Ligand SMILES: Nc1ncnc2c1ncn2[C@@H]1O[C@H](COP(=O)(O)OP(=O)(O)O)[C@@H](O)[C@H]1O
C-alpha cells in the first residue's frame with residue numbers, strides 16, 4: 001500500500017481562539033455555531049449584522065480563518081484513503097520528527113502554516129529537506145503567492161494584467177502615498193496593463209488597500225475601499241497597526257469577478273468551470289467585493305448567501321480570455337497540481353489577476369460555498385475525485401506509484417480537457 005502522509009493545520013477550539021465578531025460575545029463552547037455547515041468556519045450564532053453595523057465596526061478576530069476544520073480534515077483523509085494508507089501529520093512543532101519517523105511515500109499538503117510570511121512554504125520545504133515527495137506548489141511559489149505585491153511584480157513582468165499598485169511599509173510611506181494621491185485623474189499616466197511602473201505615478205481614487213501577506217479575506221472589509229486621501233490614511237494606518245505587515249494599495253477594479261479553479265500541470269492544466277461572483281446577492285448598499293463580511297458574516301446557515309454562480313454566466317469570448325489570463329498566471333508563477341486564481345475586470349473590461357491561491361480552500365459540504373469543490377462538482381467530479389486527482393497529478397510528476405483506483409481518477413481528470 002502507498003503510504004500517504006497528510007499535512008494540515010487544524011483550527012483550534014473556538015473557546016481557545018477567543019473569536020468574536022464586531023464586539024459580539026465569544027461563542028460558548030457548547031453552542032454549535034451552525035448545524036449543517038462547516039461548523040468552525042462560522043464564528044457567531046447571533047443574527048447577521050447589517051451592512052451599516054459591519055462597516056461601522058469591522059470584524060477583526062480572523063486569526064484562524066485560514067486553517068482547516070476537523071470536518072475538512074476528515075473529508076480529505078477519507079478521499080485520500082482510496083489511494084493508499086493515510087498517516088495524519090499535523091503541521092505543528094513536531095512535524096519534522098513525525099515526518100521522518102513516518103517516512104510516507106508522498107505527502108498530501110494542505111497546511112497553511114503556523115506563522116510568518118513564509119508559513120505556507122514550511123511543510124513543502126521540510127519535505128524537500130527530507131527528500132519526501134509532496135503535492136502542490138513548491139516553497140518558492142507558496143511564499144511568492146503569499147506576497148501579493150511580489151506576485152504582481154512577476155505577473156507584470158510577463159505582461160499579465162494586474163491592477164496598478166503601491167506598497168506602504170510604515171506610516172511614513174503611507175503619508176507619502178497619501179500626499180501624492182488624488183493628484184492624478186483615473187486612467188491618465190502610464191499603461192494600466194503594467195503595475196510595475198507604479199513608483200513613477202500617483203494613485204487615483206478609488207483605491208483598495210489590503211494586508212500584503214494574508215488570505216481567506218483576513219483584513220479585507222468594506223473600509224478598505226478608499227475614495228479620499230483621508231480614508232486611505234485612516235484605513236492604511238489601521239491595517240499597518242493591526243496586521244503588522246506592509247499594506248498593498250491597488251487601483252480598484254470595478255468590473256465583474258471570477259475565480260478560476262485550475263487542476264493539472266503543464267499543457268494538461270485545465271480551468272474547471274468558472275465561478276462568478278453575484279454581488280447582487282450582498283445586502284443593499286454593500287460594496288461589490290468578496291471580503292470578510294461576505295465570506296464569514298453575511299453567508300449564514302439560516303440565510304445562505306447565493307454569491308457564487310457556477311458555471312458563471314459569461315460570454316464565450318470573455319470566458320476564454322479569463323481562462324487564458326489565469327492559466328498564464330499559473331504557469332509564470334510555477335503553480336503545480338492545483339491552484340485557485342481570482343480575476344476581476346478593469347474599467348476597460350480586461351481580466352486582471354487579483355491574487356493566486358496555490359493552497360485553495362476545499363470545504364467539503366456543498367452548503368459551505370467553497371469555490372474549488374463547487375467548480376469540480378460543475379465539472380462532474382465528486383469531492384473525493386477532486387482530492388484524488390490532485391494527489392494523482394502530484395504522484396505522476398514525481399514518479400510515485402499509488403494504490404487503489406488511480407486509473408479511474410486519471411481518466412476522469414483527463415476527461416476534463
Ligand atoms: N484591486 C481590487 N479591486 C477591486 N476589488 C478587489 C481588489 N483587490 C481585492 N478586491 C476584492 O477583495 C476580495 C479579496 O481580496 P483578495 O486579494 O482576493 O484577498 P483574499 O486573499 O482574502 O482572498 C476580492 O475577491 C475582491 O472582491
Ligand SMILES: [Mg+2]
Pocket residue numbers: 342355
Ligand atoms: Mg481571494
